Amino acid sequence: MKKLLEISLGVVTSVGGFLEVGSMATAAQAGALFGFQLIWAIVLGTICIIFLVEMAGRFAAVSHHTIADGIRERFGFNAFIWPLLAVLLVNFLVLSAEIGGVAIAAEFATGISFRWWALPVAFLAWLLLWKGTFGLIEKGVSMLGLVTLCFVVAAVMLRPEWKEVAVGAVPSLPHHDTAKYWFMAVSILGASISPYLFMFYSSGAIEDQWDKSYLGTNRAIAGLGMSFGGTISVGVLIVAALVLGAHGVNEVDDYNQLPLMLIPIFGFWGFVLFVASLAIACFGAALEVALQQAYLVAQGFGWNWGEDLKPRDDPGFSLVYTLTLFLAAVPIALGLDPLKLTIFSMALTAASLPLTVVPFLFLLNDERYVGQHRNGVVSNAAVIFVIALGFVLAVVSIPLEIFGGT
Amino acid sequence: MQLLRDILDKQVVDREQVKIGKVDSIVAELRPGKPPRVTAVELGSIALARRLGPAPARWTAKLAARLSGKQQARPHRIAWNKVRDIGVDIEFDLDVRRTRIFAWQDWLREHVVGRIPGA
Numbered sequence: 001m002k003k004l005l006e007i008s009l010g011v012v013t014s015v016g017g018f019l020e021v022g023s024m025a026t027a028a029q030a031g032a033l034f035g036f037q038l039i040w041a042i043v044l045g046t047i048c049i050i051f052l053v054e055m056a057g058r059f060a061a062v063s064h065h066t067i068a069d070g071i072r073e074r075f076g077f078n079a080f081i082w083p084l085l086a087v088l089l090v091n092f093l094v095l096s097a098e099i100g101g102v103a104i105a106a107e108f109a110t111g112i113s114f115r116w117w118a119l120p121v122a123f124l125a126w127l128l129l130w131k132g133t134f135g136l137i138e139k140g141v142s143m144l145g146l147v148t149l150c151f152v153v154a155a156v157m158l159r160p161e162w163k164e165v166a167v168g169a170v171p172s173l174p175h176h177d178t179a180k181y182w183f184m185a186v187s188i189l190g191a192s193i194s195p196y197l198f199m200f201y202s203s204g205a206i207e208d209q210w211d212k213s214y215l216g217t218n219r220a221i222a223g224l225g226m227s228f229g230g231t232i233s234v235g236v237l238i239v240a241a242l243v244l245g246a247h248g249v250n251e252v253d254d255y256n257q258l259p260l261m262l263i264p265i266f267g268f269w270g271f272v273l274f275v276a277s278l279a280i281a282c283f284g285a286a287l288e289v290a291l292q293q294a295y296l297v298a299q300g301f302g303w304n305w306g307e308d309l310k311p312r313d314d315p316g317f318s319l320v321y322t323l324t325l326f327l328a329a330v331p332i333a334l335g336l337d338p339l340k341l342t343i344f345s346m347a348l349t350a351a352s353l354p355l356t357v358v359p360f361l362f363l364l365n366d367e368r369y370v371g372q373h374r375n376g377v378v379s380n381a382a383v384i385f386v387i388a389l390g391f392v393l394a395v396v397s398i399p400l401e402i403f404g405g406t
Numbered sequence: 407m408q409l410l411r412d413i414l415d416k417q418v419v420d421r422e423q424v425k426i427g428k429v430d431s432i433v434a435e436l437r438p439g440k441p442p443r444v445t446a447v448e449l450g451s452i453a454l455a456r457r458l459g460p461a462p463a464r465w466t467a468k469l470a471a472r473l474s475g476k477q478q479a480r481p482h483r484i485a486w487n488k489v490r491d492i493g494v495d496i497e498f499d500l501d502v503r504r505t506r507i508f509a510w511q512d513w514l515r516e517h518v519v520g521r522i523p524g525a
Contacts, residue, residue, distance in 0.1 A: 303425060
């Protein structure tokens with residue numbers, strides 16, 4: 001019973017981590033322009049992240065080390081510095097985009113420009129990290145994230161042709177806008193397979209003091225939680241395809257088009273639900289990304305860290321998230337378009353994947369860390385597949401950004 | 407035991423299990439006619455910067471000297487004979503509060519973090 005409760009909490013939590021401004025924006029854009037055709041990218045991304053999250057959790061539960069610890073310790077500082085710098089940069093952009101997402105939701109709700117909301121949002125997030133505990137952040141905020149289920153409800157109420165949805169889950173070649181199609185596929189994959197997600201998950205396992213008895217729980221949370229998150233993304237895509245596409249909105253290049261999505265289904269409440277979903281999903285993700293920056297630096301240099309400690313007991317750690325949050329709010333406060341930033345940072349995330357995924361192959365097969373719980377054939381095949389995918393994405397994402405980006 | 411594989415870059419903890427850093431470099435003593443002997447490990451940004459090359463090492467040492475005085479312009483050393491346990495982490499028989507390793511964290515606590523309400 002206790003395990004069941006833990007699993008359901010974990011599932012809810014991972015939904016909060018999965019669904020953020022990136023997955024919402026990329027799914028909405030893809031649905032509007034290509035109908036159901038890009039559902040396969042969400043499915044593929046979700047399968048990949050399930051494997052990576054399961055491994056990150058298993059690594060932490062067995063070795064009591066996080067993935068960032070592992071990369072530094074196993075490969076040395078001169079190798080670690082590359083994923084460190086890449087992830088710090090990508091996370092910074094993603095954090096900025098998440099703050100932008102909350103700020104835009106606030107603009108929808110109040111009519112006051114998003115630029116004025118960036119700093120207050122950063123301050124609120126900082127206050128929660130400064131005063132709150134890991135449990136509060138993890139469970140409280142992600143519970144609220146359940147509101148995003150409204151996209152799944154909306155998708156079902158729109159009565160899509162389920163056969164066509166299933167066809168979309170199989171990769172196919174585009175009939176128009178070829179460069180844009182592949183750029184969106186890359187952005188969706190970048191939004192689903194985010195390094196912050198699996199790195200945060202391994203830090204969370206340490207914060208929650210997991211040990212080997214959690215291996216089953218970990219597997220269930222990774223599988224169910226990520227599938228759940230992927231389902232909501234597919235819901236966003238279906239709604240965008242049926243509502244935006246049908247109203248002739250093919251190009252989602254202005255965030256003001258987005259709240260229209262739920263209005264045909266829920267009326268005025270659709271607007272409220274959309275604003276609440278956007279605000280909560282992005283705020284939850286902003287908390288996680290900011291914490292992940294601090295985890296990464298503290299773990300990489302071996303400092304004391306922990307969200308449950310008082311800031312005065314881990315001053316280095318708390319200063320990292322403080323600086324990150326306020327610096328990340330600056331581009332939004334200066335008026336950088338959050339939607340453009342989101343799409344750009346998702347493609348960049350995809351490009352950075354090899355640096356963070358290659359270490360999994362070594363860490364999860366190193367008996368000094370994971371002992372008898374090392375990867376089996378299936379997990380190793382999955383990592384090798386994600387690595388190959390990561391290299392392809394890294395090579396194609398920048399050219400596609402130029403030719404297919406908006 | 408292999409120095410690079412089992413010691414370098416590993417997590418260092420003190421006798422209270424407080425995380426005090428990673429092994430940023432290893433100090434060995436060359437002895438005529440005998441194999442070299444490990445005498446200490448080093449922690450801190452200066453030791454790390456040395457691994458990136460002579461130029462980063464110079465800049466970091468200069469910066470450290472300017473920020474915290476001449477005595478901080480060298481990496482922190484922990485004598486190898488203080489080692490208590492070598493596992494995935496390396497434990498040394500010392501109390502980090504009695505070293506200068508956390509001087510910068512103490513400074514942050516006193517001058518920055520501690521001044522923000524709620525810390």
